[in-house]
Amino acid sequence: MSAPLPLVRFDDVRCEFEHRSGATVHALNGVSFDVPAGQFVCILGRSGHGKTTLLRVLAGLQATSGGSVRVREREVAGPGSDRPMVFQQDTVFPWMHVRANVEFALRVKGLAKSERHAISDRWLEAVGLTQFAESWPRELSGGMRKRVALAAVFASDADVLLMDEPFGSLDYFTRRGLHDVLLELWTAAGKTIFFVTHDIEESLILADRILVMSDGLLVEDIPVELPRPRSEEIRASDRGVEITRTILERLGVEQAMDVSERMIVRE
Amino acid sequence: MNRIVAFARANAVALATWAVIIGGWEVAAHLVPPSQIQGSPIVPSLEFIWTDTLKSLSGSWTIHMWAPNPAEGGRETYLGAVLAIGYHSYHTLLRVLLGLLIGGAVGVLTGFLVSYSRVVRWIAWGPLNFLRMVPLLAAIPLFAFWLGANTRGTTTFIALGVWVLLSIATMNAIRNVPNYFAESARTLGASRLQTYLRVVIPRALPELRTALLLSAGLSWSMGVGSEYIGLRTGLGSIMASAEATANTGRMILMAVLIVGYALLTFALLNSLFSRMVHWLPRQERQTRTAAPAAAGVGAVGAGVAATGE
Numbered sequence: 379m380s381a382p383l384p385l386v387r388f389d390d391v392r393c394e395f396e397h398r399s400g401a402t403v404h405a406l407n408g409v410s411f412d413v414p415a416g417q418f419v420c421i422l423g424r425s426g427h428g429k430t431t432l433l434r435v436l437a438g439l440q441a442t443s444g445g446s447v448r449v450r451e452r453e454v455a456g457p458g459s460d461r462p463m464v465f466q467q468d469t470v471f472p473w474m475h476v477r478a479n480v481e482f483a484l485r486v487k488g489l490a491k492s493e494r495h496a497i498s499d500r501w502l503e504a505v506g507l508t509q510f511a512e513s514w515p516r517e518l519s520g521g522m523r524k525r526v527a528l529a530a531v532f533a534s535d536a537d538v539l540l541m542d543e544p545f546g547s548l549d550y551f552t553r554r555g556l557h558d559v560l561l562e563l564w565t566a567a568g569k570t571i572f573f574v575t576h577d578i579e580e581s582l583i584l585a586d587r588i589l590v591m592s593d594g595l596l597v598e599d600i601p602v603e604l605p606r607p608r609s610e611e612i613r614a615s616d617r618g619v620e621i622t623r624t625i626l627e628r629l630g631v632e633q634a635m636d637v638s639e640r641m642i643v644r645e
Numbered sequence: 646m647n648r649i650v651a652f653a654r655a656n657a658v659a660l661a662t663w664a665v666i667i668g669g670w671e672v673a674a675h676l677v678p679p680s681q682i683q684g685s686p687i688v689p690s691l692e693f694i695w696t697d698t699l700k701s702l703s704g705s706w707t708i709h710m711w712a713p714n715p716a717e718g719g720r721e722t723y724l725g726a727v728l729a730i731g732y733h734s735y736h737t738l739l740r741v742l743l744g745l746l747i748g749g750a751v752g753v754l755t756g757f758l759v760s761y762s763r764v765v766r767w768i769a770w771g772p773l774n775f776l777r778m779v780p781l782l783a784a785i786p787l788f789a790f791w792l793g794a795n796t797r798g799t800t801t802f803i804a805l806g807v808w809v810l811l812s813i814a815t816m817n818a819i820r821n822v823p824n825y826f827a828e829s830a831r832t833l834g835a836s837r838l839q840t841y842l843r844v845v846i847p848r849a850l851p852e853l854r855t856a857l858l859l860s861a862g863l864s865w866s867m868g869v870g871s872e873y874i875g876l877r878t879g880l881g882s883i884m885a886s887a888e889a890t891a892n893t894g895r896m897i898l899m900a901v902l903i904v905g906y907a908l909l910t911f912a913l914l915n916s917l918f919s920r921m922v923h924w925l926p927r928q929e930r931q932t933r934t935a936a937p938a939a940a941g942v943g944a945v946g947a948g949v950a951a952t953g954e
Contacts, residue, residue, distance in 0.1 A: 437832050459834025469829035473847040473924045483833040486843075516926045534833060 384412035391445035423591035483534035698894030744803025756815020794875035814856030
């Protein structure tokens with residue numbers, strides 16, 4: 379019996395840019411992997427090593443130089459409603475009320491108002507913003523606007539959700555709160571999520587699987603079998619420390635061993 | 646009373662500045678000797694402007710009703726002066742507001758089309774840039790020759806100037822919209838047209854306020870300039886007659902009136918625009934208003950000065 383088809387397939391994907399100096403930059407250098415439906419995938423790596431390019435290629439916002447990207451066996455040829463993205467920047471539309479933001483994908487899809495309202499009510503409640511449905515984004519905090527962005531992509535009911543360091547600009551405590559919100563939404567909706575981050579702790583909290591990128595290459599594909607919810611104790615378990623050590627080694631951090639040992643001592 | 650005191654305290658510096666300007670003006674009016682041409686004052690006092698100058702404007706009320714016509718032996722009256730100001734203001738306002746409205750609407754639409762369509766961009770980019778470089782006030786005689794020294798010619802001339810300014814400004818405003826807004830909309834399933842209409846244009850609107858207020862200033866400069874050079878009605882034509890008779894008081898009175906109308910235009914446009922971009926944070930709304938308003942008044946001032954030379 380053959381294995382089920384993956385939801386997302388990267389096959390030898392390459393992405394090259396011409397630098398002003400004339401040199402060719404290999405942002406993606408032959409990346410291949412499969413992702414089944416429902417998985418929470420974190421893409422981890424240093425800045426400028428291909429994480430965001432990989433996500434933009436999957437979003438259809440960036441053309442490839444070679445290879446193929448497929449979602450449900452269909453070649454990605456441009457942006458589409460089946461792969462909405464939460465950006466690092468604040469992309470909540472400030473000229474629309476919170477509800478209109480959450481309903482944006484539904485509106486462009488042509489859903490009736492009553493249908494849109496029913497869906498947005500559900501997702502606004504899920505992110506704890508029911509009483510702010512008719513507010514303007516300017517009346518919300520940065521963390522609340524990120525919740526609006528999350529509600530908007532989940533409300534679109536797409537199979538694959540893309541997130542490019544969505545909480546990168548927020549303080550630690552707000553970020554931790556949003557991790558919980560995101561995991562609740564993901565558990566309830568069962569979507570496949572690609573989440574770019576450079577924060578190892580964040581990836582340990584969120585991911586089923588961590589793809590480590592370095593120099594445009596996929597250098598490590600790490601399954602994270604840690605039980606959820608992932609408290610500090612669980613993240614500092616033997617497996618958690620082993621994952622952290624692997625990531626640091628793969629990213630070429632010289633003090634990898636020292637850091638890992640510190641975590642063991644804390645445990 | 647308390648309100649007046651509070652206002653004076655809050656605006657003490659501004660009030661003091663105006664007191665110095667007006668006081669200095671009055672001192673100059675009494676120190677500078679009158680011109681040898683018709684004995685008119687080079688620096689007229691406020692009292693002179695308020696009495697002799699204002700009353701003499703009744704000579705510009707040429708309709709044979711409600712007030713005597715000094716040109717036909719009638720006496721100068723304040724009623725005649727007010728009627729004359731109203732009559733000529735009506736003509737100027739009609740030309741300026743109509744030109745602003747037509748030029749503004751067509752300009753913004755052109756900017757949107759040029760930014761959206763590559764074909765339209767190929768067609769319009771060259772002519773728009775050429776027109777942007779043309780010194781508009783120097784083109785007044787050409788427009789008067791083509792379309793006549795009348796309301797139609799002046800309105801068309803103003804509309805052309807506003808059209809060029811707002812087309813270019815709209816294109817720049819669209820270009821300045823952060824790309825991630827459009828990308829976010831595209832990944833949420835919006836088509837290119839939906840993205841443009843629902844995301845790019847609304848996000849560009851705040852930038853357009855600057856250009857719109859500047860174009861209001863430009864309209865007043867162009868309108869007064871046109872009237873000054875070739876028309877027999879409008880505030881600009883009164884300015885021209887004031888120059889012919891070395892009537893400095895009338896020049897100043899017209900300049901103050903034009904700046905007043907221009908400020909009212911700004912206030913009106915600003916209020917309308919504030920309603921359109923009420924979603925902006927308050928601080929950002931205020932920041933975006935102050936600079937263009939100042940620049941717009943500057944443009945009017947430059948226009949008035951140019952016509953007065």
